[in-house]
Amino acid sequence: MSKKKGLSLEEKRSRMMEIFFETKDVFQLKDIEKIAPKQKGITPMSVKEVLQSLVDDNMVDSERVGTSNYFWAFPSKALNARKRRIEELEKQHEDGKQRRVTLQQTVAKAREGRQDTEDRAVLLQQLNELKEQRTKLKSELEKYRECDPEVVEQMRQENVNAKEAVSRWTDNVFAIKSWAKRKFAFDDSRINKAFGIPEDFDYMD
Template sequence: QAPRGLSAEEKRVKLLEIFHETKDFFQVGRILSDGPKMKGIVSQSVKEVLQSLVDDGLVQMDKIGSSNFFWSFPSQRGAIMQNRLAAVKETRKTLAAQVAELRAAVEAERAARPESEGRTEQLERLAGLKKEGARLAAELAAYGACDPVKVEEKKRAVVLAKEAAARWTGEEVALRSFLRCG
């Protein structure tokens, strides 16, 4: 049975091991030659795997002159994880403060609006009026063409059309009279 190829994640781990074991700086050419020799990574996929490691921040890259240099040290991953952990803790602290602030605001609003029989009745009345308003809006939409606003717009359009027709008719009469005399 032929040996199976490495998965993408296995290639990433093996390429990262090259950096961590050697603790050295590499150029692309050296990585392309060392990847297959040291870890059995197919040379055609080394560039792609290297780019994915750079994109994820596990390998650093810097351009010096016309050359790109790559490196990654074992402690670097720990530092990245510590930074991420600190950022997450800070975000958690901020969100916890926001939650406490919102809870306090809710409690303040509840205190400002104590439950009473009158308030409950008013809220029920408000809900009923909202339902009635929605029902009336739906009924008005059903009568679409009879909507008072639309009817008024059509009346204005008719008046404007009559005025325009009268103006053009008058201009046509004047033009015919001019052509007969001329």
């Protein structure tokens, strides 16, 4: 025996709307919670959720009076709501058709002058040749970049900085050698050999 399939959300919404349309009455939530399961087969646990979804979609009106909430919906309002929705959809459809026509016209206009003519083929070939020439010129320009005055000045400054750094390290080496000679009475050749310092080690010119 197959298991009975439950109602979908849309089926529950439709059946709950029947309660309002058939009775044309005003209800509190507790009333709907009693009627919906018995008359329309809507599970008690889902009554409040279904009712709220109808209120959110403006299909059911709701008003708080004192401490109680009252709900109602009349066929005339539902009919008008459907008419408005149909009108909105029809307008969207017309707008979509108009946009389609506009796009088709734009595409047709963009294609003008792009036919595969002999002149166009020649121009495209010239364009490709110019692109290749531009690439070669950029490559050639890069070779002569070192002659750029700004680049030359930058290289000169880098050389100055490098020379100053070498001089500082040379100072440090001589200072360490001087300290080692005083501390351990080593001579220069022994210190140079121990630390791999060339015999002709000196400041750069």
